[in-house]
Amino acid sequence: MRFRRSPLVLFLAMGLLAALPAHAVEPDEVLQDPALEARAREISEGLRCLVCQNQSIDDSGAPLAKDLRLLVRERLKAGDSNQQIVDFIVARYGEFVLLKPRFETLTLVLWLATPAVFLAAILIIALAFRRRRAEAQNPAPLSIAEKRRLKRLLGEG
Amino acid sequence: MIAETGHYALILALAVAIVQMVLPLIGARIRDQQLMAVAGPAAQLQFVLVAIAFVALMTAYVTSDFSVENVWRNSAVAKPLLYKISGVWGNHEGSMVLWVLILALFGAAVATFGANLPHQLKANVLAVQGSIAAAFLLFIVTTSNPFIRLDPAPFDGQGLNPVLQDPALAFHPPFLYTGYVGFSMAFSFAIAALIDGRIDAAWARWVRPWTLAAWMCLTLGIAMGSWWAYYELGWGGFWFWDPVENASFMPWLAGTALLHSAVVMEKRDALKVWTILLAIITFSLSLMGTFLVRSGVLTSVHAFAIDPARGIFILAIMGVFIGGALALFAWRAPLLAQGGLFAPISREGSLVLNNLLLTTAWAAVFVGTLYPLALEALTGDKISVGPPFFNLTFAPLILPLLIAVPFGPLLAWKRGDLLAAAQRLTAAACLALAVLVLVLAFRQRGPWLAPLGIGLGVWLIAGAATELVYRVKLFEASWSEAWRRLRNLPRSAYGTALAHAGLGIVVIGIVVTTAWRSEAILAMKPGDTAQIAGYTLAFKGVVPRQGPNYRERVALFEVTRNGEKVTELTPSKREYTVERSGTTEAGIHPSWRGDLYAVLGDQLKDGAYSIRLYFNPLVRLIWLGALTMFIGGAVSLSDRRLRIGTPRRAQTKAATVPAAE
Numbered sequence: 165m166r167f168r169r170s171p172l173v174l175f176l177a178m179g180l181l182a183a184l185p186a187h188a189v190e191p192d193e194v195l196q197d198p199a200l201e202a203r204a205r206e207i208s209e210g211l212r213c214l215v216c217q218n219q220s221i222d223d224s225g226a227p228l229a230k231d232l233r234l235l236v237r238e239r240l241k242a243g244d245s246n247q248q249i250v251d252f253i254v255a256r257y258g259e260f261v262l263l264k265p266r267f268e269t270l271t272l273v274l275w276l277a278t279p280a281v282f283l284a285a286i287l288i289i290a291l292a293f294r295r296r297r298a299e300a301q302n303p304a305p306l307s308i309a310e311k312r313r314l315k316r317l318l319g320e321g
Numbered sequence: 322m323i324a325e326t327g328h329y330a331l332i333l334a335l336a337v338a339i340v341q342m343v344l345p346l347i348g349a350r351i352r353d354q355q356l357m358a359v360a361g362p363a364a365q366l367q368f369v370l371v372a373i374a375f376v377a378l379m380t381a382y383v384t385s386d387f388s389v390e391n392v393w394r395n396s397a398v399a400k401p402l403l404y405k406i407s408g409v410w411g412n413h414e415g416s417m418v419l420w421v422l423i424l425a426l427f428g429a430a431v432a433t434f435g436a437n438l439p440h441q442l443k444a445n446v447l448a449v450q451g452s453i454a455a456a457f458l459l460f461i462v463t464t465s466n467p468f469i470r471l472d473p474a475p476f477d478g479q480g481l482n483p484v485l486q487d488p489a490l491a492f493h494p495p496f497l498y499t500g501y502v503g504f505s506m507a508f509s510f511a512i513a514a515l516i517d518g519r520i521d522a523a524w525a526r527w528v529r530p531w532t533l534a535a536w537m538c539l540t541l542g543i544a545m546g547s548w549w550a551y552y553e554l555g556w557g558g559f560w561f562w563d564p565v566e567n568a569s570f571m572p573w574l575a576g577t578a579l580l581h582s583a584v585v586m587e588k589r590d591a592l593k594v595w596t597i598l599l600a601i602i603t604f605s606l607s608l609m610g611t612f613l614v615r616s617g618v619l620t621s622v623h624a625f626a627i628d629p630a631r632g633i634f635i636l637a638i639m640g641v642f643i644g645g646a647l648a649l650f651a652w653r654a655p656l657l658a659q660g661g662l663f664a665p666i667s668r669e670g671s672l673v674l675n676n677l678l679l680t681t682a683w684a685a686v687f688v689g690t691l692y693p694l695a696l697e698a699l700t701g702d703k704i705s706v707g708p709p710f711f712n713l714t715f716a717p718l719i720l721p722l723l724i725a726v727p728f729g730p731l732l733a734w735k736r737g738d739l740l741a742a743a744q745r746l747t748a749a750a751c752l753a754l755a756v757l758v759l760v761l762a763f764r765q766r767g768p769w770l771a772p773l774g775i776g777l778g779v780w781l782i783a784g785a786a787t788e789l790v791y792r793v794k795l796f797e798a799s800w801s802e803a804w805r806r807l808r809n810l811p812r813s814a815y816g817t818a819l820a821h822a823g824l825g826i827v828v829i830g831i832v833v834t835t836a837w838r839s840e841a842i843l844a845m846k847p848g849d850t851a852q853i854a855g856y857t858l859a860f861k862g863v864v865p866r867q868g869p870n871y872r873e874r875v876a877l878f879e880v881t882r883n884g885e886k887v888t889e890l891t892p893s894k895r896e897y898t899v900e901r902s903g904t905t906e907a908g909i910h911p912s913w914r915g916d917l918y919a920v921l922g923d924q925l926k927d928g929a930y931s932i933r934l935y936f937n938p939l940v941r942l943i944w945l946g947a948l949t950m951f952i953g954g955a956v957s958l959s960d961r962r963l964r965i966g967t968p969r970r971a972q973t974k975a976a977t978v979p980a981a982e
């Protein structure tokens with residue numbers, strides 16, 4: 165299967181994205197109506213090519229991606245809304261096909277983690293500022309040893 | 322024989338690394354100068370040994386010694402020399418040797434140039450470096466030995482994956498690894514400080530140049546990878562939020578934060594505990610990147626479970642170092658004395674904001690990258706997290722940061738005046754607004770957000786210039802005075818300005834090319850012409866051609882603009898003979914306006930060819946901006962104060978530079 169990135173490729177060098185040369189939307193797929201075609205592209209960008217590594221069907225040269233692109237365009241011509249088409253494809257292929265997961269129980273942590281980290285960080289910073297300021301205004305009382313030393317210094321001075 | 326020498330050198334290096342880890346640590350504990358002094362020579366010897374192993378492997382590659390299994394798997398006689406060399410790190414085993422080589426190089430550098438470091442600190446730092454090296458050498462020797470022999474030796478090798486046979490990609494891993502591994506210095510210094518229970522400004526002065534050097538290399542490495550993806554993958558994308566990219570982007574974000582918090586620590590002795598934690602996190606993210614890419618967990622959770630030896634090993638290394646470091650941090654960090662006080666609106670405050678946003682940003686990338694893996698491992702449910710998710714979570718964090726960047730350098734330490742800084746930025750803001758309005762007025766299509774993005778880029782560049790203008794008093798003092806100030810400005814000031822301006826250049830490049838790229842998907846027969854972005858392309862036909870280790874079909878386009886010939890484009894489709902797989906080579910005509918980008922596809926049923934044409938306006942600014950950031954780092958690194966980690970003697974000179982800092 166040529167279109168599939170072999171696992172070996174991922175092992176090859178760190179940090180590189182190794183897809184085989186993608187040749188996505190073919191000339192014969194393009195719809196006549198530019199507005200409809202633009203919507204087809206928009207939908208395609210959000211759908212995952214199921215047999216690829218993290219590629220949308222818009223970027224992928226895999227036959228399955230092509231089938232999905234044609235399916236999207238067919239539904240568009242039939243007059244479906246973007247949402248209807250996405251729902252249709254999710255019903256067929258599952259949530260895995262969505263590159264932007266829906267907000268639901270399974271993805272609660274995914275969606276809320278970033279705002280939670282942000283708010284927690286702000287809280288920590290605010291508390292640190294308050295604590296430091298309080299410490300600066302009321303320095304810790306002298307320890308017994310320090311008091312003794314102070315007395316000695318003053319007594320001698 | 323050469324392979325055995327390399328293998329032997331690796332095992333010796335492992336032994337030396339263990340010595341380097343144990344003896345100096347004990348020495349530092351019982352204050353034994355002799356034991357502590359072992360660290361330096363051990364680090365140097367370790368570097369020599371790993372270098373011998375590396376050279377041995379490279380010799381096997383260059384001489385095409387297919388009795389070494391690793392060479393047989395990843396090389397071939399007909400492969401050009403450059404790719405024989407880069408083949409050394411184009412595979413798992415070889416790239417791990419490169420990883421350890423760079424680690425040993427950093428250790429040896431501390432041993433060699435660290436004469437003015439306190440003995441105990443130096444011993445502890447090198448011991449921690451030794452422990453990292455020991456872990457990874459053990460990993461190589463037990464699970465990923467590149468020197469395994471084949472008997473009988475095959476006549477030719479299997480070749481290197483064709484998409485990796487590319488000049489930018491030949492140098493991408495060494496830069497990336499230098500970045501990853503370079504952060505180990507910050508980590509080792511952090512652990513040493515925690516062991517000591519003591520940390521001061523000299524610590525930050527030592528850590529900063531290493532972190533800066535690592536950050537520069539990582540910046541360039543990521544940019545090279547993105548550039549490669551742009552021209553090699555055949556559709557002109559430059560960033561994909563692929564997990565493998567994210568694995569290198571997270572340490573970059575954390576490293577950028579570390580670079581900034583270390584400034585606060587050096588100048589004001591504040592944010593100590595946080596800087597230590599950030600140093601641990603940054604290297605932990607580097608380790609995690611290594612784990613993600615090397616364990617195969619990204620390909621599939623199941624692939625990891627089927628062949629777990631390597632994955633579990635790296636996971637264990639990661640667990641020990643990250644867990645151990647964080648435990649040590651929790652135990653010892655309260656001992657570190659708190660440093661200088663500052664108001665929320667101050668230079669320190671602005672750097673805290675920088676850290677807040679960058680930290681949340683890497684957390685967002687972290688969650689998005691690991692969540693699908695964790696979910697599948699825990700529940701078996703499969704979800705995809707792709708570009709739309711990352712764009713949505715990353716952008717709201719990075720936009721405020723970009724807006725805030727120019728304010729930072731204009732605020733005074735301890736207590737700054739936001740209004741005064743804003744006043745100084747009036748000119749920059751006006752310029753950004755003017756550009757924004759102009760773009761809005763002349764824009765014909767594209768999203769309405771795009772002009773704002775361009776304005777933001779201009780704001781960053783003009784803001785960076787503003788800081789320099791005020792520091793040299795360009796419009797206040799006489800020209801000769803300004804010139805004198807300009808020459809006396811510390812190089813780190815230029816470095817900051819360049820890096821921040823580079824960021825602005827990147828922003829403009831990304832925004833313009835994303836918003837206004839044009840695309841044409843065509844079926845063309847020889848003799849047809851096509852129009853895109855003012856260019857006319859005449860398709861002359863497709864001819865076969867023979868390369869050193871591939872055959873290709875080359876399409877010829879004659880490009881004209883307003884009737885005048887501009888260039889010829891020759892996109893091709895290659896078939897690599899040995900590897901039996903192909904690549905698409907785009908035909909690219911770069912110009913200041915943007916890149917004209919042509920891709921040859923398959924022949925269709927009616928004899929026409931599937932052709933894709935793109936015009937990517939200002940796309941080169943993305944990599945030029947990254948290069949500017951790299952140069953900014955280099956200029957800053959050449960600052961005397963950073964090169965020589967001693968108390969500042971140049972103070973008399975620096976004192977004449979006003980307190981705009």
